[in-house]
Amino acid sequence: MNLVEIAWGLDRLRWVPSAVLTEVVNRDGLCMWAFMDEPPWAGEELTDHELASRMCAGCPVRDECLELELRTAGADTVGVWGALPADERRELHWHWLQRGERAERRRS
Secondary structure (H helix, E strand, O other): OOHHHHHHHHHHHOOOOHHHHHHHHHHHOHHHHOOOOOOOOOOOOOOHHHHHHHHHOOOOOHHHHHHHHHHHOHHHOOOEEOOEEHHHHHHHHHHHHOOHHHHHHHHO
8 A cells, every 4th residue: 555545544534533543542552552561573673664564463543543643743753653664654744734624724
């Protein structure tokens, strides 16, 4: 999936309040509870993309997590959110801003 498609896919979450996204990610995000102990890949040298793929594999709220991070951190994002490493999220942020009412608000 390319970044434009990802941005389009996140449009379904555009009206969900950030507080609700935060609650959902904190409650249901796999990384919030599954890795309390050392993760199975600890000690392996992984690229950011490999880490994001492993950490978020099977997470039921990847889109919600990604939407929340794009809203709150924008282009200043760091770490792993929504199964994407920071460099891909920074690139995605521009496409995300071009969608729907986000673009309209920026023009006003």
